[in-house]
Each structure stands twice: as structure tokens, then as C-alpha cells.
Amino acid sequence: MAEVLLSGIQKRFGAVPVIHGLDLHIHDGEFVALVGPSGCGKSTLLRMIAGLEAVSHGRIRIGARDVTDLDPKDRDIAMVFQNYALYPHMTVAANMGFSLEHRGRPKAEIAERVRWAADILGLAQLLDRHPRQLSGGQRQRVAMGRAIVRDPQVFLFDEPLSNLDAKLRIVMRGEIKGLHQRLKTTTVYVTHDQVEAMTMADRIVVLNAGRVEQVGSPLELFDRPANQFVAGFIGSPAMNFVPGRCTPRGFEAADALLPMPADAFAAHAGRDAVCGIRPEHFEFCDPGQGVAAQVQVVEPLGSETQLGLRLGAAQVVALFHERLAIAPGDVLHLRPKTGAVHLFDPATGMRIDAA
Template sequence: MSSVTIRGVRKKYGAMDVLHGIDLEIRDREFVVLVGPSGCGKSTLLRMIAGLESISAGDILIGDRVVNDVPAKARDIAMVFQNYALYPHMSVYENMSFSLRLKRMTKDVIDRKVREAAEILNLSKFLDRSPRQLSGGQRQRVAMGRALVRDAQVFLFDEPLSNLDAKLRVVMRTEIKALHQRLQTTSVYVTHDQIEAMTMADRIVVMNAGRIEQIGTPLELYDTPANLFVADFIGSPSMNFLRGTLDNGGLRLADGTLLPLEKVGRGTLGQKVVFGIRPEHLVLSEDSRNLAAEVEVVEPTGANIQVYAKVAGSPLCAVFTERHDFRPGQRIMLSWDYERSHLFDDATGQRL
């Protein structure tokens, strides 16, 4: 097990910059998730750690060793691929033992390790099957088993759950997390799914357009997003944003409505800002000075009710855990806990 250090790493494809200088310190035994929309460079970064992509500038260290010029096979890293990459002409047993056979371990050692891993992953019954004969979830487990037998320094996961159906994804998510808690191997996990990131990570790295937007624990990202991008990306349904200008006593929205903010404090008068509030932090209120919204669509999920409404011409979503009987066209008054609202500079997108 080992730490991974990324220093000023850049990636160019021809004239195109895919990564613009990434700095990241992944601690020993940590489970770090790289998350971002597709095309943000997260998979490229992962493949650079793996040694499958060359590094245009900067350094990658595994432990204290710079591995820029170390080929993939010598990095002692295990990787789980998006499409599993199981060798179709080998049985499950052969798939899992391939790396050990390459290392010329004795038959007994190989057998013990493969059976141990198979036991952990509930694959003991399938060792003689070929990958073709397995279900998606089982293939996923074999791919993990192949990584598991290695006792590698670092595990890399490249969107490993994206080919599974929604239910199985939740199950495997938990299994991977449990596995990490048991083995404590340093892990880097790439996904575009923020829920996966939130549930699994010790720390999340939010990436966008080849840059890191924010690094933090799941709750740090949720409670104090550093900028509009992170605020929008983390959380589901997404945070509501209202644009306006800071005025005496509150936020002046585009249509002239004054949104009362108890204290403006964080910005200067006249500054253009974006006010953010998560749907689950909105509460119903009787006070007519609060935010007036007109209900458009109501979506009960059973566990809660999601209400899509219009406020001063902008769309807004609210989530209530108590049951209410809302109707389209109905006017409701909303308020929120000031501590849970967010304010961003409209020009830079940075948190105020």
C-alpha cells in the first residue's frame, strides 16, 4: 500500500490540452473518487497513474518513486476497467491467476490466493466458467478478483459500475466500499455519478474541463461548495440558483423582487451575485415576506415530495419529507435556514 502524488501534471493531445496542471496528494489507504462530467479529464488522469497514457509535463509518484517513465507492468498497480476487460479465452480461474502466473509464483500459492479472493467475492462456484457464461455483476466481481489477488500498491477503478443496472450498481457500490474497509488498499475511483462519489469516497476530487474544481470530503463538498460548478454538480436534485444584485435588506432579483436576506454580510452592496439553496433546505412558511412560488409540477417519490415551481420567473425545486397536498397553480411561501444558503460571485463563480 502506498500514497500517490500528482504534481503539476499536464496532458496534451497534439495542440489540445486535456489536463492543465493537476496537483493532488492521495494518502496511503485513502479511497479517493475523481468525479466530473464526461470529457473533464478524469479517466485520462487515472490512465496516467496506471501508466497507460504518457505524461506531457509534471510528475506522478507512487510512494516516493517517480513513475513517469516506469511502464504499466512495473508500477505494481491493479486496475478494474469499465468494460471489465476479462480475457475471453480464459476461465475465471485463469483470468484471476494470470498476473500471478506471470510472476512465476508456485502453483500452491496461486491456488490459495485465487481461492481466497474468490471466497471474498462469492465467486468460488464459477472458477471454471468462461467470462461469457457470467452475468454482468459476476463479471464485475471477476474483474475485481483479478485486482484483489495482486496485493497491489494501488487499486484503480475506471467507471466500474457504469455497465450494471441501477439496483446492482447500488449493491456493488456497497461491496466495493466494504472491501476497501477490509483491505485498506489505496484506491482511486473514477465516476461521473456524484452519488457514487458521495457514498464511497473518503475524499472527492471534482474535475471540470481538465482542472480540479475542489477537493474535499463528501460533506465538505455538500456543505461548502467552493464554486458554482461544484454546487451544481454535487447533490440531487441540484441546488437552486437565483441571480440578482445585493441591495439593502436583501437580494434584488431581475424582476425587481427583493429577496430578504437576514444579513448580506458576505458581499458588497451592488455586487452581482448568485444565491444558492438546496431543494431539501427549503421549508414551507406562513410569512408573506418570504419567497413566493407558484407550483408547476409535483412529483411524489414516496420518501419525499419534489415540487417544481417558478419564483420570479426562474425555475426552482423544493423537496419536503412531510406529505403535503400541493396542486399545480397553487401559491406557496418558502423560507430557509440562512446558515444553509450559499452565495457566489456571479462573475467568477467563486463562493462568497
Template sequence: MAEVTIRALRKTYGGLQVIHGLDLDIPDGAFVVLVGPSGCGKSTLLRMIAGLEEVTEGDLMIGPKRVNNLPPSERDIAMVFQNYALYPHKTVAANMGFALKMRGMDKDAIRQKVEHAAAILGLTPYLDRYPRALSGGQRQRVAMGRAIVRDPQVFLFDEPLSNLDAKLRVQMRTEIKELHQRLKTTTVYVTHDQIEAMTMADRIVVMQGGRIEQVGAPLELYDRPANTFVAAFIGSPSMNLLDGRIADGRVEVAGTTLPLPPGVPADEGREVVYGIRPEHLAEAGQGLVAKVAVVEPTGSETHVVLRLAGREITAVFRNRVAFGPGATITLAPDPSASHLFDKATGKRIQAAQ
């Protein structure tokens, strides 16, 4: 196991810069998830750590060693890809042990390592099968087993669950998390799915446009997003963001006034963005007056899409709702769970110390 240290890292393709001077510390034994929309640079960063993309500028350290110019085989990492990348003509056991065979390891030692990894992953009954005889989830376990037998310092996962159906994705993310808890190997995991990020990570790195927007524990990012991008990206359904203005110690939003979040300075006339998560809206006698557009019952919750002052917002109710499309309801935000961002910069307005 080892920490991964990134300093002033840049990646340029011709004249196009796609990674803009990143600084990031990944602690030894951590499970860190890189998340962001398509094209944000998360897979490029992962491939730079793996040695599959060259570093244009900056420093990339795995443990005490600077690895900028080392080939992947000398970085002591193991990577699990989106498409499994299994050899179709080799058995599960042969696929898992192939990298060790190429190293010249003794056959008995390879067998022991493969059998140990297979036991961890529940693959023992399938060691003599070929990939074509396995389900998608089993193939992904084989790919993980191939990484485990190498006993690397760092595991790298590049959207490993994106080819699986929804139910299997939930099962596999639990298995990957349990695997990390057992092995304690430093893990860097890339996904565009923020639910995966929230449920699996010790720390999340939110990226946009080749830059890091925020790094923190899942609930830290959820409860205190650093800017409107993180606020909108983390959480499903995403946070409602409404343009507003501070006046007379309150926030003018969508034709009404609401309390300021606790401790936020009342800067008269300041243009702001008011944020409230869907689950922090409740029916009330006073507040935001909105028209119901769609009601989506999910069983344990009811998601309601509404029109408010020309834009769409979402509310989540734990109880069953009596109203339907076309109804007009009044929603009161929970003041203690509201957020305020500067409209010009998008940055969170911090409470006064």
C-alpha cells in the first residue's frame, strides 16, 4: 500500500490543455473516487496515475517514488477496466494468473494466489470456466481477481460497473467496498455516477473542466458544497438553485422572502443563489408557491417536480401526497438546511466566524 501525491499536474494534447495544474493527496489505504461529468478529466487523471498517459508537467508520486517516467509495469499498480479485458480463450484461473505467469512466478505460487483471490471473490466454482460462460458480474469479479493476485500498492478502477444492469451495479459496488475494507489497499475509482461516489468513497474528488472543484468526505460535500457546481452535481435529485437577492436581512426568492442560512452575513443588495435540497422542502402555509407538474412515487418516497417562477424545482416527500399535476402548493424550506452562494462567482457564502 502507498499514498499517491499529485503536484501541479498538467496534461496537454497539442495546444489543448485538459488537466490544469492539479494538486491532490490520496492517503495510504484510502478509497478515493474521482467524479464529474463526461469530459471533466477524471479518466485522463486515472490513466496518468496508471502510466497510460504521459505527464506534461508536474509531479506524480506513488509512495516515495516519482513515477512520471516509469512504465505501468514498474509502478506497482493494478487497473480494472470498464470492459473487463479478459482473454476469451483462457480459463478464469488462467486469466487471473496471467500477469504472474508473465513475471515468471512459480506455478504453485500462482495457483495459491489465484485460489486465495477466488475465495475472496466467490469465484472458486468457476476457475475452470471460460469468460463466455460467465455473467457480467462474474466477469467483473475475474477482472478484480486478476488485480488482487498482483498484490499492488494501488488499485485503479475505471468506471468498472457501467456495463452492468442497475441491480447488479448495486451488488457489485457493495462487494468492491467490502473488498477494500478487507484488503486496505489504496484505491482510486473513477465514475460519472455520483450515487456510486457517495456510497463507496472515503473521500470524493469532484472535477469539472480538468480542475478540482472540491475534495472531501461524501457527507461533507453533500452538507457543505463549496460552490453551485458541487451543489448541483452531488445529490439525487440535485439541489434546487434559485436566483435571489439579500434585502432587509432576508433573501428575496421567486416572489417571496426567506430566512438567511444561519450565520450568513446580511449583505444588503447582494445578488445570490439560494440552494435547498428537495428533501428539505415541506408543505406549509407560507413560502414558495409552485405548481405541480409531475408526481413520481418511488415507494418509500414521492418525488414531485414543480414549476416555480419560470423554472423547475423538485421536492421529495417521505409520506404519500394527496395532490396531483396542476395543483398549486406552498413549500417552506428548512432554514437550517439552506445554502447561499454568490451569484457572480458561484462560491459558497460562509457563515460569519
């Protein structure tokens, strides 16, 4: 295990900058997820840590060593790809032990390490099979087994679950998290799925256009997003954004008035802002205590109900953890839950804190 330190990392493809002077400290034994939209640079950053992409500027340290100019094989890392990258002509055991065999390790040691990894991952009964005889989840476990037999200082995962169906992704999320809790190996995990990041990571790094927008624990990013980009990216369904103005009576948005605690944003009265409310942070209220919202779409989700609403001139989504007998066209009276409103500057997108 080892810490990973990125200092002033830049990456250019020709004259096009992709990563812009990025600094990041990943602690020993930590599970860090890199998230962001497609093209934000997260996979490129992971490949630079792995040594598969050259660094244009800056330094990378793994443990006590500067690995910026080292080949991938000399960095003591193991990488798991989204396409598994298994050798089709080799058995599961041969795939898992290939890297150790390539390094000239004794056969007895290779067999012992393969059995150890297979027991951890539930592959002991599959060691004689070939990849074509395995399900997608089993292939991904083999790819993980090939990584852990090496006992590296750092695991690197590049969207390893993107090729699996929704149900299997949930299962594999738990397996990867359980593996990290057992081995305590420093892990860097790239995903475009913020739910994966929220459920698995100790800390999340939110990237946008090659820059870090915010770094923090899943709950820190959920409860106190630094800006509108992070607020909209973290959380599912996504946060609602309603432009308007802070007033002593509440948040005024076109022809709707969202009630807020009188002293919450008193210092910002008269200021234009964007109000952010998560779908699960609406609550029902009496007509005189909230705002009227007309139901546009009803989505029953079993134990939950998701509603598409017209709130004044804005379209919003509300999520209630109960079954509701509501139909399109119904008018509801809602208000944000106390302490659940976020305000952002409309020009910069940065968070506006309460006075």
C-alpha cells in the first residue's frame, strides 16, 4: 500500500490541453473515485498514474518513489479495465497467474497466490474454465483476481462495471467495496456513474474539463456542493435549479415564491441567485405555507413516487418515499424542507452560503 501524490499535472494532446495543472493527494489505503462527464479527463488522468500516458508537465509519486518517467511495469500498480482484457485461450487460473509467471515467480508461489485470490472472489470452482465459458460478472472477477495476485501498492479501475447489466453492477459494486475493505490497498476508481462513486468511495474527485471542481467525502459533496456543477452532478435524480431572486419573504422565481426560513439568507435579500433543491427535499404543506405545483408526470417506483412538476415557470422533479394516489393535472402545495435549500451565483455558479 502507498499514497499517491499528483503535483501540477498537465496533459496536452498536441496543442490541445486536457488536464490543467491538477494537484491531488490520495492517502495510503484510501478508495478515491474520479467522476465527471465524458471527456472531462478522468480516464486520461488514471492512465497517467498507470504510465500508459506520458505526463506533459508535473510529477507523480507513488509511495516514496517518483514514478513520473517509469514504465508501467515498474510502478507496482495493477489496473482493471472495462473490457476485462482476458486472454481467451488461457484458463481462469492461467489468466490470473500470467503476470507472476511473466516475472519469473516460482510455479508453487503462483499457484498459491491464484488459489488465495480465487477464494476471495468466489472463483475456486472456475479455475479450469476459459473466458468464453464465464458470465460477464465472472469475467470481471477474473480481471480483479489477476490484479490482486500481484499484491500491488495501488489498484487502478477504469470504469470496470460499465459493460454489465444494472443488477450485476449493484452486485459487483459490493464485491469491489468488500475487496477494498479486506485488502486495504490504495484504490483509484474511474466512473461516470456518480451512484457508484457515492456508494464505494472514501472521497470523490469531481472533474470538469480537466479541472478539479471539488474533492470530499460523498456526504460532503451531497450536502455542501461547492458550485452548481457539483450540485447537479452528485445526487440521483439530479438537483433542481430554479433561477430567481432572494427576498425577505422567500425565494422569488418568476410567478412562484418558494418559502424559506426568514433568517436563512437575509443578508442576500435583493440578490439574483439560482436556487437548488434536491428532488427528495420537497415536502407537502397547506396552501398558504408553500407554492402551488401542477403535476405533469407521475412515475411510480414501488416504494417511492417520482413526480415531474410545473412550479411557476420552472420544471422540477420531486421524489417522495411513499406511494401517492396522484394523477397528471393535480395541483399540489409544496415547500423545501428546512435547511435543504442551496443558492448559487448565476454568473459564476459558485455556492452562496447563508449569512
